[in-house]
């Protein structure tokens with residue numbers, strides 16, 4: 677960190693936004709931990725998986741969910757939880773190796789999990805378009821209804837400096853906002869085609885308050 681960055685950091689630490697964010701974070705963390713603690717006191721045993729259908733059952737409507745950034749953190753946890761809820765979970769990430777590992781981890785805890793992985797880089801519009809094509813083909817090949825019930829825009833990065841993507845955007849804006857926006861737009865027809873109301877969940881952060 678050079679002197680200019682140090683001065684900027686110190687200046688930011690003296691702003692009202694920083695302190696507001698710090699207080700919000702701390703309070704919400706304490707609240708979340710208290711909630712988890714209270715839940716652990718009253719929850720006796722884990723909820724058993726709710727499995728209703730198999731992919732080979734012709735015409736069966738297995739709900740399909742797509743989770744971006746499903747190879748680690750919140751995305752991986754959501755993928756596991758939704759697999760237990762009977763969703764066909766589509767894991768989207770940049771690395772095939774990480775995707776395979778994430779699927780193995782889920783199957784180690786839920787051997788009946790219905791999982792599919794696709795490589796997609798949210799920084800590349802081309803990659804997003806390719807993902808949509810592969811997804812549609814897979815739905816067709818698997819005899820699944822041509823629709824998506826849940827999209828979780830979870831992938832995100834916290835960049836410490838500005839780096840440009842091949843398409844000329846700031847990487848953090850590209851991943852956290854533009855990529856998620858393009859993916860959502862391109863998947864909207866599949867979501868609108870859902871026989872039950874479909875849902876989009878955008879995972880975000882208090883940090884935007886300091887923007």
Ligand SMILES: NC(=O)c1ccc[n+]([C@@H]2O[C@H](COP(=O)([O-])OP(=O)(O)OC[C@H]3O[C@@H](n4cnc5c(N)ncnc54)[C@H](OP(=O)(O)O)[C@@H]3O)[C@@H](O)[C@H]2O)c1
Nearest residue numbers: 745746747748749750769770797798799830831832880881
């Ligand atoms: N953890 C927190 O305390 C916290 C706090 C506030 C907000 N959030 C938000 O919550 C979300 C998840 O956070 P996390 O901590 O669980 O994240 P994480 O463990 O760092 O995982 C981020 C995921 O995003 C994926 N990703 C990154 N760039 C990508 C790209 N260009 N294209 C496709 N996927 C990409 C990564 O997949 P690959 O690298 O395998 O491609 C990875 O699986 C993020 O949106 C984050 O901003 C988290």
